[in-house]
Amino acid sequence: MTVRVVASSLRTCFGTGDQTFEALLRGENGVGPLRHGSADRLGVERGYHILDDGPSRAGRWLAGCAADAFARSRADPVRERVIAIVGTGLGELAAVEDWALGGAVPDPEHLHYGGVLRAVLPGVTDVITLTGACSAGGHALALAQDLLELGEADVVLACAVDGMTRSMLAMIGRVAAEPTSRVRPFDADRTGVLLGEGAAAVALTRTERPGPALASVLATGLSCDARHETAPDVAGIAEAMRDALSRAARVASEVDVVVAHGTGTALNDPVESAALREVLLEPGGSPLVTAVKGAVGHLSGTAALVNVDVAIRCLRDGVVPAVTGLETVLPEGDGIRFVLGGPVEAAPRLVQTEAFGFGGANAVSLLEAA
Amino acid sequence: MSATITGWSRGSVVAGPGRATLASWTPGPVTALSERPLPAPDAHAVVDFDVRAELGRRGTSFLDRATSLAVVACRDALADAGLEPDDTNRDRIGVALGTTVGSFKSTSEFSLDSKVSEKPYLVNPVLFPNTVMNCAAGQAAIRFGLRGVNATVAGGPIGFLAALRYATNALERGYAGVMLVGAAEEFSEHRAWAHALSTGDPKAASVGEAAVVFVVEASPTGRAPQADVLAVCTGYGPAAAGGRDRALRSCTRRALRTAGVGHDEIVAVVTGEADEADLSEYRPVTGVLGKEVPRLLPKVYFGDCGAATGGLGVGLLLAGHRGIGPSPAGAALVTGCDPDGAVAVAVLRVVRA
Numbered sequence: 085m086t087v088r089v090v091a092s093s094l095r096t097c098f099g100t101g102d103q104t105f106e107a108l109l110r111g112e113n114g115v116g117p118l119r120h121g122s123a124d125r126l127g128v129e130r131g132y133h134i135l136d137d138g139p140s141r142a143g144r145w146l147a148g149c150a151a152d153a154f155a156r157s158r159a160d161p162v163r164e165r166v167i168a169i170v171g172t173g174l175g176e177l178a179a180v181e182d183w184a185l186g187g188a189v190p191d192p193e194h195l196h197y198g199g200v201l202r203a204v205l206p207g208v209t210d211v212i213t214l215t216g217a218c219s220a221g222g223h224a225l226a227l228a229q230d231l232l233e234l235g236e237a238d239v240v241l242a243c244a245v246d247g248m249t250r251s252m253l254a255m256i257g258r259v260a261a262e263p264t265s266r267v268r269p270f271d272a273d274r275t276g277v278l279l280g281e282g283a284a285a286v287a288l289t290r291t292e293r294p295g296p297a298l299a300s301v302l303a304t305g306l307s308c309d310a311r312h313e314t315a316p317d318v319a320g321i322a323e324a325m326r327d328a329l330s331r332a333a334r335v336a337s338e339v340d341v342v343v344a345h346g347t348g349t350a351l352n353d354p355v356e357s358a359a360l361r362e363v364l365l366e367p368g369g370s371p372l373v374t375a376v377k378g379a380v381g382h383l384s385g386t387a388a389l390v391n392v393d394v395a396i397r398c399l400r401d402g403v404v405p406a407v408t409g410l411e412t413v414l415p416e417g418d419g420i421r422f423v424l425g426g427p428v429e430a431a432p433r434l435v436q437t438e439a440f441g442f443g444g445a446n447a448v449s450l451l452e453a454a
Numbered sequence: 455m456s457a458t459i460t461g462w463s464r465g466s467v468v469a470g471p472g473r474a475t476l477a478s479w480t481p482g483p484v485t486a487l488s489e490r491p492l493p494a495p496d497a498h499a500v501v502d503f504d505v506r507a508e509l510g511r512r513g514t515s516f517l518d519r520a521t522s523l524a525v526v527a528c529r530d531a532l533a534d535a536g537l538e539p540d541d542t543n544r545d546r547i548g549v550a551l552g553t554t555v556g557s558f559k560s561t562s563e564f565s566l567d568s569k570v571s572e573k574p575y576l577v578n579p580v581l582f583p584n585t586v587m588n589c590a591a592g593q594a595a596i597r598f599g600l601r602g603v604n605a606t607v608a609g610g611p612i613g614f615l616a617a618l619r620y621a622t623n624a625l626e627r628g629y630a631g632v633m634l635v636g637a638a639e640e641f642s643e644h645r646a647w648a649h650a651l652s653t654g655d656p657k658a659a660s661v662g663e664a665a666v667v668f669v670v671e672a673s674p675t676g677r678a679p680q681a682d683v684l685a686v687c688t689g690y691g692p693a694a695a696g697g698r699d700r701a702l703r704s705c706t707r708r709a710l711r712t713a714g715v716g717h718d719e720i721v722a723v724v725t726g727e728a729d730e731a732d733l734s735e736y737r738p739v740t741g742v743l744g745k746e747v748p749r750l751l752p753k754v755y756f757g758d759c760g761a762a763t764g765g766l767g768v769g770l771l772l773a774g775h776r777g778i779g780p781s782p783a784g785a786a787l788v789t790g791c792d793p794d795g796a797v798a799v800a801v802l803r804v805v806r807a
Contacts, residue, residue: 233627234626306629
């Protein structure tokens with residue numbers, strides 16, 4: 085079975101999903117000076133920010149995306165059971181950090197997104213917040229498909245959000261040899277990752293629901309490496325890719341485009357390249373591969389759904405943006421068709437999107453035109 | 455839904471050679487299980503249970519009683535199904551266990567240690583794993599090398615049924631190929647006192663301990679089916695003002711509809727009620743069925759075994775207790791409620807006793 089995407093709403097440093105995709109096609113990158121915490125103490129000087137400060141900002145971005153996707157889905161909570169699932173890495177941890185540094189005590193009710201979403205989704209049956217590191221949005225998408233196919237809901241909003249927290253910034257600062265100026269996915273001279281801020285909401289329904297659709301989600305493959313707390317693992321990532329293909333009843337050679345995870349870190353990019361080679365290239369596939377983190381940063385829990393939004397536009401517009409920040413392909417990526425220099429016109433039928441999180445939590449989705 | 459039970463820990467309900475006894479039909483003296491005073495001298499406890507005799511010395515020294523019972527039940531269920539975990543299947547075999555609070559004794563004593571020790575951190579670190587609620591499911595996976603979905607569902611009286619629902623969802627959505635589904639509750643002075651102090655009704659069943667585990671597989675399976683799990687539904691209605699009754703009626707209708715089973719096909723109901731006089735589940739359920747059917751009461755036979763109650767109920771059906779294990783022509787309901795208003799209903803069809 086497949087489910088249909090009837091609306092997708094995105095917020096990144098570039099603005100909406102339309103604005104983000106246009107920026108990707110132009111090869112822009114949205115990096116700027118770090119706006120949260122102290123750059124010298126964190127060891128991080130730059131970030132891909134949404135220029136909107138103040139309390140509960142992640143919740144506001146999420147609410148904006150969810151309300152937009154809900155409205156465009158034309159869901160009717162009187163007749164339809166509508167469930168919202170929010171995938172996040174760190175949620176409103178920034179508010180807890182502010183508290184620890186002498187700021188206001190956060191209301192525990194605001195640390196998950198039940199109240200935030202109920203306020204903008206009148207009549208919503210249920211709001212579920214799950215944490216799943218940097219593949220949280222992919223887990224939300226998988227759970228959304230489960231709920232629809234089990235008949236537990238009629239419309240599901242798979243949502244994701246993450247802002248920046250000082251603790252995550254400090255961690256990134258500690259693992260980079262020196263402060264990174266921009267993210268360069270799959271580049272031989274990559275210097276590590278930078279965080280981005282963002283939120284996304286994808287409205288999904290079963291195929292028999294009438295009305296227009298943007299794309300179909302065939303399946304999401306999930307896996308857990310069970311190997312290492314932070315280091316990615318080829319076997320675990322390959323397993324998620326195979327699980328997606330098997331659930332979708334597709335073969336590797338049918339995948340036309342991959343919107344990769346591509347964090348620009350020392351470990352992710354070679355491991356992801358090896359998994360792509362093993363699962364897609366060796367059986368005869370030759371997909372175009374793109375990645376967005378050079379343009380919008382690493383959106384943590386939102387990373388999976390940004391890739392899904394971009395995949396939908398690749399299917400719809402017949403164009404695949406280049407990997408912003410990629411100039412010299414890393415040696416381990418030899419033979420992989422990364423999109424370089426500028427966008428490529430293509431007519432993809434099947435697009436694979438990827439997100440991999442700490443703890444070895446992997447999510448790989450397959451989408452096709454509606 | 456189509457999930458199939460292909461094996462279970464028969465010793466939970468029927469004593470026999472080659473299997474551990476994992477529940478007690480008759481209350482007996484339990485003072486040997488506690489060094490401190492108990493609210494009552496008797497309980498439905500498996501007083502003779504000895505994890506070392508069952509599993510050997512290796513890896514069992516620090517297991518608490520609830521975990522030990524659960525791991526032995528998993529061993530017996532695997533053996534009954536003839537399922538041997540190996541490198542070809544272990545990634546697809548998972549565990550879903552229901553619980554109330556894990557081992558109440560382990561958490562209580564660990565907390566107490568940190569308060570009575572000279573320093574709060576002078577606690578025995580090897581006992582810490584016992585204090586997490588998913589200890590039993592984790593230890594079962596470690597011992598038998600089960601690398602699939604591993605989940606613990608804290609549902610109190612409906613713990614087993616909630617775990618069964620979780621497991622059938624995991625099977626139906628392809629996240630696992632085989633699930634060990636069950637629940638375990640240990641006897642301890644902590645549970646005995648909690649039970650005595652929280653039970654308002656003096657006639658309520660005495661505290662019991664039990665472990666029961668089933669091998670549940672996505673259909674069809676190469677192994678001989680013993681029962682089909684046709685539906686498991688959960689619901690909630692505030693216990694006050696009849697909300698729970700309404701939730702149970704609605705949950706029953708939903709379960710029958712999902713199972714594709716007609717009201718007239720139901721030949722027995724297994725409830726979590728305390729005794730014959732307690733009709734808090736039977737009345738709403740038979741109201742939906744529109745007829746009276748024979749009723750099995752695991753709490754009357756085994757004491758209040760908390761999260762394991764529903765699992766013992768399924769075991770009674772599989773064992774053909776009182777001759778009302780439903781034939782292939784009939785199906786049975788297993789129901790449960792908690793005091794706050796959570797409800798659960800499973801529909802099963804026994805294929806082979």
